[in-house]
Amino acid sequence: MPDPGQGRSLLNLERVSKAYGVRPLLSDVSLGVAAGERIGIVGRNGDGKTTLLRIMTGAEEPDEGRVSRQRGLLVGVLAQHDDFDDSHTVREVVLQGKADHEWAADARLREIVDVLLAGVDLDRAVAGLSGGERRRCALAGLLLGEHDLVILDEPTNHLDVEAVAWLAAHLAARPSALVVVTHDRWFLDAVCQQTWEVHDGVVDSYEGGYAAFVLAKAERQRQAAASEVRRQNLVRKELAWLRRGAPARTSKPKFRIDAANALIEDVPPPRDRLELQRFAAQRLGKDVIDVEDVDFSRGTRQLLSHATWRLGPGDRVGLVGVNGAGKTSVLSLLAGEAAPQVGRVKHGRTVALQHLSQAVAFDDPEARVLATVEGIRRVTRTADGEISATSMLERFGFTGDKLTARVGDLSGGERRRFQLLRLLLTEPNVLLLDEPTNDLDIETLNVLEDFLDGWPGTLVVVSHDRYFLERVTDSVWALLGDGQISMLPRGVDEYLERRAQAMHLKVAPPPAAPAGPVVDRVAAEEPAGGSRSTAKPGSAEERAAKKTVARLDKVLARLAEREAELTAELAAHASDPGKLTEISQSLGELHEEKEAAELEWLEAAELLE
Known part of the structure; x- marks a missing residue:
């Protein structure tokens, strides 16, 4: 049964305008957010996405x-x-001071x-x-928290x-509405049902995530580009055919698929991999x-142990791993900026x-943009010419x-x-790129990808941007914590699967204790090493x-309800000392019962880790 609250209006902007100085960021913008909607916002840096939020x-x-x-x-x-x-601890700012047994029971x-x-000390x-770490906190x-509407500015x-994939699944499962500004195109596709593009003071709305947005935008541009004579002729032929027949009999989904296929059928692949490798081999x-x-x-941490890895001409490699x-x-090792303890690079x-x-x-924040670039090279050779x-x-x-701005005056994305x-x-x-997508908007990412499509060299990319990683590389390798650099034939999907398997591996339990009476409470035994074992x-x-965990989940839920009732009774009988004493005693007994249940839950849960 659909949620009766789904679709109700939560927030509306009516003919909103906003300018900074003489530059209008938003001009006469009207839009709204309804309950349960998940909306992604894209646009160039500086075009007003954060201002809209x-x-x-x-x-x-x-x-x-209004x-x-x-x-x-x-x-x-x-x-x-x-x-x-800054004087507070992580526990205070994130968990509002809750003890471990309070939040871990949920x-x-x-x-x-x-x-x-993960890896952050809560009392730090x-x-x-x-x-x-501050961002993740x-x-x-x-x-x-519980919210009707969640608004996120660059959450990834x-x-x-791995964490981006988890966040996408978590947000897609939350009942709250969502508005998110992000340059992570994979994330947009995984989470969003609508896409808003902020540009030139207006906000255009598209159905679907990033892929649907790209297709719809291309279609709009195609229809508006009078110079594309061949494409326009195809459109006119299509319209002539539709006038002869009965358009109502055409399935809309199939029509949209056919239109999409027609739009992209004459578009070449992003890059000719074999040609680039051949050209790279000549240069390298x-x-x-x-x-x-x-x-x-x-x-004190060993990252590689007897590791061997060979990069050849034209290889385009993505490198993944947890933070x-x-x-x-x-x-840094590949670049020669760090030296191995054993072996050679x-x-x-x-x-x-x-x-x-x-x-x-x-080096010089006073330098000008164009002068700095011309000081490096006035003409650059690319695969398409100079x-x-x-x-x-x-x-x-x-x-x-x-072009004449000071380097020191550039924004983070421009820098x-x-x-x-x-x-x-x-x-x-040979290019080694460490998180190259940081601070770049989608339009700039498209330009960078287009440049790399025709760049005939060896490329190694470290990036949390899954779309960019899969777009510009041909193979994915991973640091999985075993001291090796492992190739993943199925790319990022295989990496996430292997990480999920690693997280669920169980440590073998210690030798069984002599047989004895069976007790109802599950107690976690402390092995000689000092750490708890898993079942x-x-x-x-x-x-x-x-x-035990399932039973205690129900017990803790019942105790929480009873605690809320007693707390309400305290407020209702604030003027009755006798009643207050009685209720306080009941609350004290309940807290003892709750603490015992939480400790038992933690012991049982540790066996399942």
Whole structure:
């Protein structure tokens, strides 16, 4: 049965306009969000996506127009920057001070904490967290709450591929409405039912996620482009055929599929892989980078153990792994910026390598954009021929006043684009890219992908952006924590499957104790090593633990209801000392019962980890 609340209006913008200085970001925009809708927002950096979110949440007021919200609407917001008090602990800012047994007894809360706060000490001060850890804490704190509408601004920043996949599944299963700004195109497809494109002061709405948005936008552009004579002739022929027949008899879904096929049937593949590899072999020679029997450690952690990996001319490789697996360190090893403890990393004689790191820094912030680029190279050779420095800048979004802007005045996204462009102008034949999509909007990502399509060199990419990874690479390799670099024939899907299997592996239990009386309570034995054991899959111990967890879930739910009732009674009898004493005594007994049940639940749950 459908949810009776589904489809009711939660928030509406009516003829809203907003400008900064003389530049209009939103002009006469009208749109709305209904209960249960999941909407993705895309657009160029600086075109007003975050401003639109801030107007929707009330953080900014429009210059003109009206914003109406349902009375009592509960809105959860993830901004690009958190407002944590650095003197507080993670437990205080994320879990509101809850003890472990309080949140761990709720399966939904436990999953959020386990995924987003993995490896983060809950009693650690916020001041000592990295930017990525702070971001995950902010996201976890939001998801732990209950909201009618969730608004997220770049939620996948600092998340690895595995966490992004989990977040997509979690948001798709939540009953709340969702509005999300993101440049992660795989995430848009996995989560969103509508796409809003913010551009030139207007917001265009498209049904579906990113793939549907691209198709619909291409169709709109095709219909509007009078210069595309052949395509227009096809449209006219199609219309003439429809006028002769009965359009009502045509199945709409089939018609849309046929239209999509007609639109793309004459489009070539993104790149000719064999041709590029042939061209790369001419430039690079047979040997590129050989990692031979390498042991490699960072600090006390060993990342590679007797690892061998060979990169040849024209190889296009994606490297994945959880945060902290050592992906960035492996790129430094390939670049020659770090040395292995054992073994060697050998570069071919013709290798011209460039490494795009995550840090964005420039030697001279006073330098001008065009002058800096022309100082590197005025004309660059590409697979399609020569291209001038100015044309390359325009291709990467630097036009007009941006050509003479100071490097130090560029925004974060512009700095990232400029950093990447400077590397490409040196005409490398080996590129190592560490999170190249950070701070880049979808339009710039498309430009970068188009450039790499015709770039005939060896490419190694580390990225949490699954769409970009699958779009520009031909094979995926992974750091799985076993000291090797493993090839994954089925790509990211195989990586996620193998990670899921690794997370569910059970540790063998200690030798069975002498037979004794069976007790109802499942007790976790403490082995000699000091850590708790897990139950063997399919064993009687595991079945008993599952029954105990299921029983205690119901017990804890009943106790929580009773606690709420007693708390309400306390407020109702505030003027009756005798009744207050009676209720307080009952509450004390209930808290003792609840604490015992929570501890028992934790012991049983540890057997199932």
